[in-house]
Amino acid sequence: MSRRARLAAVLRGADGRALRLGLVSGFAAGGVMLLATLLLRLVAGVPLPTELVSDRLLPNIPVGNFLDLLSTLGGPIQAKQIGYFSAFAAQLTTALALGAAHGLLRQRGRRATLVIGAVLVGVLMVLCALVWPELDANYRGLTLARARLATIAGLALSFAVFLLVLEAANRVLTHPRPLRVREPAGELMPRRGFLVAGVGVIAGIGALGTIRSLYRDGAFGYDGQSLRPSQLSEITPTESFYTVTKNLIDPEVDAGSWRLEVTGHVEEPRTYTLADLRAMERVEQTQTLECISNSVGGGLISNAEWAGVRLADLIAASRPGDGAVQVFFHGADGFTNSMSMERAMRPIAVIALEMNGATLERRHGFPARLLAPGSYGEVSVKWITRIEVRTEEAEGYYARQGWKADHVETMSRFFDLRAGVQVDAGRIELRGVAFAGDRGISRVEVSDDGGRTWRTARLVYNPSPIAWTLWSLAWTARPGTHELVVRATDGEGTAQTEETRGIDPAGSAGWHRIEVTVA
Numbered sequence: 251m252s253r254r255a256r257l258a259a260v261l262r263g264a265d266g267r268a269l270r271l272g273l274v275s276g277f278a279a280g281g282v283m284l285l286a287t288l289l290l291r292l293v294a295g296v297p298l299p300t301e302l303v304s305d306r307l308l309p310n311i312p313v314g315n316f317l318d319l320l321s322t323l324g325g326p327i328q329a330k331q332i333g334y335f336s337a338f339a340a341q342l343t344t345a346l347a348l349g350a351a352h353g354l355l356r357q358r359g360r361r362a363t364l365v366i367g368a369v370l371v372g373v374l375m376v377l378c379a380l381v382w383p384e385l386d387a388n389y390r391g392l393t394l395a396r397a398r399l400a401t402i403a404g405l406a407l408s409f410a411v412f413l414l415v416l417e418a419a420n421r422v423l424t425h426p427r428p429l430r431v432r433e434p435a436g437e438l439m440p441r442r443g444f445l446v447a448g449v450g451v452i453a454g455i456g457a458l459g460t461i462r463s464l465y466r467d468g469a470f471g472y473d474g475q476s477l478r479p480s481q482l483s484e485i486t487p488t489e490s491f492y493t494v495t496k497n498l499i500d501p502e503v504d505a506g507s508w509r510l511e512v513t514g515h516v517e518e519p520r521t522y523t524l525a526d527l528r529a530m531e532r533v534e535q536t537q538t539l540e541c542i543s544n545s546v547g548g549g550l551i552s553n554a555e556w557a558g559v560r561l562a563d564l565i566a567a568s569r570p571g572d573g574a575v576q577v578f579f580h581g582a583d584g585f586t587n588s589m590s591m592e593r594a595m596r597p598i599a600v601i602a603l604e605m606n607g608a609t610l611e612r613r614h615g616f617p618a619r620l621l622a623p624g625s626y627g628e629v630s631v632k633w634i635t636r637i638e639v640r641t642e643e644a645e646g647y648y649a650r651q652g653w654k655a656d657h658v659e660t661m662s663r664f665f666d667l668r669a670g671v672q673v674d675a676g677r678i679e680l681r682g683v684a685f686a687g688d689r690g691i692s693r694v695e696v697s698d699d700g701g702r703t704w705r706t707a708r709l710v711y712n713p714s715p716i717a718w719t720l721w722s723l724a725w726t727a728r729p730g731t732h733e734l735v736v737r738a739t740d741g742e743g744t745a746q747t748e749e750t751r752g753i754d755p756a757g758s759a760g761w762h763r764i765e766v767t768v769a
Contacts, residue, residue, distance in 0.1 A: 268357030269350050274443045274450075275419035276349015280342045281453030283412035287341075287404075288460040291499075295390030296404035297584070300337030301498060302381040305584050308496075309650040313755045316651055327470055334468075334498050338461060345412065352416055356424070363417045370409045378402060387584030391503030391617075393511060393521075394580060394636055419446045468499040472613060476549035482665045482683065484711045484720060485536070486552035488606045493613055494541050494550060494627070496647070501582040501633045505617050510601070514578070514639035516568035524603075524617050530559045533600060535621075538685055538718040542626035542648075542655050543753050547663045547762045551685060553718050556621055558602040562595045564637060576640045579620055582633035587646035589622055589629060589656070591639070598623045598688065598716055601634065623716040624688035626655040626757055654756040658687030660746040662694055662721075662738035663762040672767045673727055680707075680723045682736055682762075690715030690741030696723045700733040701748075701761070707736075715741055727768040735763050 290296040297305075311319065323329035348366055355362035378385065388397035423443055475493040477486060486492075510522045534557045541550035565577065570591070577594040580586050593599060600621040603610060610616040615632030622629040628648055648655065662684035667673070684691045691712060695704040711720035719738075737746045750760030 265354065265357060268353040270353075271420065271423040271443065272350040272353020272356075273346055274349070274447050275352065275416050275423060276346040277342075278419045278446050278450035278453070279349060279412045279416035280345025281450035281457060282415045283345060283408050284338060284341055285453045285457040285460065286411045287408045288457055288464065290404045290408065291389070292460060292464060294400060294404065295388045295392070295501065295582075296401055297384070297387050297389065298337065298498075299341070299377070299405070300333055301387070301584075302377075302384050302401070304333060305384045305387070305496075305647075306381045309647050311651060313652040317754055326474060330470060330473070330498055334465065334470075335461075338457075348412075349416060352420060356420060362420075363413065366416065367413050370413060374405055374409055377405065384584050386580070388582060389499070389501040389503075391501060391505075391508040391582045391633065391635060393509050397582075415449075419449070422446055464499050467502075469493075469495045469497050469613070474550075477552050478549060479665045479668075482681065482720070484553070484713075485606065486554055488554070488608070488611060488614070491552040491554060491605075491614065492539070492541060492550045494543065495613070495632075496585060497583050500613055502612060503582055503617055503633055508582075508617055508635070510564075510618060510634065511636045512564050512568045512639075513636060515571045515574050515641050516565075516639050517571060518568050520564075520568050522564070527559055527601065527603060527618065530563065532557055533560055533597075535598060535600060536713055536717045537598075537621055537623060538716065539621075539627040539630060540658060540661070540685060542628055542653060542757045544661070544758060545753060546661070546750065546758050546760045547764075548758075550627075551661075551683070551718065554605050555607065556600060556602040557604040557607075558600045558618070558621070560597055561599040561601055561620070561637070562597060564601065565594060565639065568639070570639045571641075573641045574639045576643045578638040578640050578644055578646070579631040579634055580636040580638065581631045582635050585631060585633075585647050587629045587631050587649070587655075588640075588644060589625065593622070593624065596623075624656070624658065626658055628653070629655050652755045657756065658685070659751075659757050659759045660684070660686040660689070660691075660738050660740045660744070661758075661762075662736045662746060664734060664736060664764055667734065667764055667766055669764040670766075671764075672769055675727050675729050675768050678725050678727050680725050680734070682707075682721055683718050684721060684736075684738035685718040686715075686738065686740035688716050689744075691719035691738050692741050692743065693739040694719065694721040695737050695739075696725070697735040698725060698732045700763075701735045704737075727766075729768050731765060731767050733763055733765050735761050737761050 291298050352362045352366050385398040385401045386394040472493050473495050481490040505524050513519045536555050538553040544550035574591050578588045602619050602621050619632040620630045664682045666681045684694050694707040697704045707721040707723040739745045747759050
C-alpha cells in the first residue's frame with residue numbers, strides 16, 4: 251500500500267474523522283473567539299493579547315538590541331504590522347490545534363471539554379501572571395483598578411466563548427441523528443461540517459472586517475511622523491506636530507468615564523474628572539517637545555501652545571508625605587514614566603488639556619497629558635490616568651530598556667537645505683531651529699567652511715527657555731562646494747558638543763553638517 255493510500259485510510263478511520271471534525275470545530279470556535287476579542291478591544295478598550303505580551307516583553311530588551319530588532323524587521327512600522335497580523339494568525343492556529351485535540355479526546359471517550367477547559371484556565375492564569383503589570387491598561391481610559399478587572403474579565407470571556415462554541419460545534423458534528431441530510435458512508439466530512447465551518451467563515455469575515463477597521467484607526471499611518479522643512483513656523487500646527495507612539499492602536503478615551511488619580515505617598519489621595527481639571531486655575535505655556543529618537547538633523551521636534559493645570563497644584567492638594575522622591579505616571583495605554591519630585595514641583599511641569607487653542611487631539615493624549623520640560627518627549631506621558639508619588643524610585647516603560655531621557659542635548663539644524671542640494675549663486679537666507687530642553691538658547695553660529703570660521707545667526711524667535719529658537723542668517727553663496735555647519739550655545743553658556751553620538755541611549759548629539767553645491 252502506498253503512503254498516500256495509507257494516509258487516506260487513516261483519514262477515513264475513526265481517529266481521522268475525529269481529527270477532521272475537531273479541526274472544523276476549532277476553526278468555528280477560533281473565528282468566534284477572535285471576533286469577540288476584537289470587539290472587546292474596539293468597544294471596551296480591552297487590550298489585545300499581542301498588546302499585553304509585547305508591552306511586557308519589549309521594555310526588558312536592552313535599547314541596543316531593541317533598535318537592532320526594529321532594523322531587522324524593517325523599521326518600527328513594519329515591526330508593528332508583523333506583530334499585529336501574525337498574532338491573529340497565531341490565535342487561529344492555536345484554536346485549530348485545540349479543536350483537533352478536543353476531537354481526538356472525545357473520540358477516545360475522554361472528557362474533552364473538561365480537559366480543554368482546564369488547559370484554557372491554565373493558559374489564562376499563566377498569561378495573567380506573565381503580563382500582570384500590563385493588565386491595568388485600558389484603551390478607553392478606565393482607572394487602573396477597574397482596567398485590570400476589565401482586562402482579566404475580557405480574556406476570560408474570550409476563552410469561555412471559544413470553549414462554548416467548540417463544544418457546541420462538536421456536538422452538532424457528532425450528533426447521532428443527521429440534520430435532515432443524508433450523509434453517505436465513508437464521506438470524509440459530514441455535510442453538517444460545512445454548516446459548522448460556515449459559522450467560522452461568518453465569524454472570520456466579521457473578524458477580518460474588525461481587524462481592518464482597527465488597522466485603519468491605528469497608529470500605523472502616523473507613527474514616526476516628522477516635521478518637514480516646509481512646515482517650519484514659530485508654532486507647529488497640530489496636524490503637523492511630530493508623533494511617535496509605542497501603540498498599535500492609540501487609546502480612544504471616553505471623557506465621561508475617564509478619571510485622573512493622585513495617589514501613592516500622599517495624605518489625601520484624590521480623583522479628578524475632566525470637568526474638575528477644567529475648573530482649576532488655568533496655565534498657558536509655549537513648549538517644544540523633541541523625541542529621544544531624533545537624529546542629528548532630524549524632524550522629530552515641534553513647538554506648540556499648551557494650556558492646562560500645574561502638576562505641582564495637583565500634588566500639593568494631596569499633601570505628599572515626607573521622603574517623597576519621585577512622581578510616577580501611568581497612561582491609559584499602559585505606558586509609564588517618571589520624574590524626580592523636584593522637577594515635578596516646578597511651575598513649568600503641566601498637565602495639559604489643550605494644544606494650540608483646542609482640546610487635545612486623540613494622538614496627542616486626549617483628554618490629558620503630562621508636559622515635562624527639560625526631558626525628552628517620551629517623559630511627557632499621554633492619556634494620563636494616574637499620578638503616583640513614591641518614596642522609592644521606579645523605572646518606567648522605556649527606562650527599563652536603558653533609555654536616559656531626563657537631559658535634552660543641545661541641538662541645532664538647518665531646515666531649508668538638505669545634504670547634496672545644488673543652489674544658485676547669490677544671497678540665500680539660511681533658516682533653522684535650535685533647542686536645549688529647559689535651558690534656552692543664547693547663541694547660534696553658522697559656518698560655510700566646515701567649522702573653521704563662524705558667523706553669528708539672528709535669533710528671530712526665542713520666546714522662553716522651554717521653547718525652541720528659530721534662527722536665520724543671510725549667506726552669500728559663491729560657486730563651489732561648501733560644507734555648512736551649525737552649532738548652538740544654551741542659555742547657561744554651554745556650547746553644543748561637536749562630538750557625534752547616536753540616539754542610543756541618551757539622545758543624539760553633534761553638529762548638523764550639510765554639503766551644498768553652488769552653481
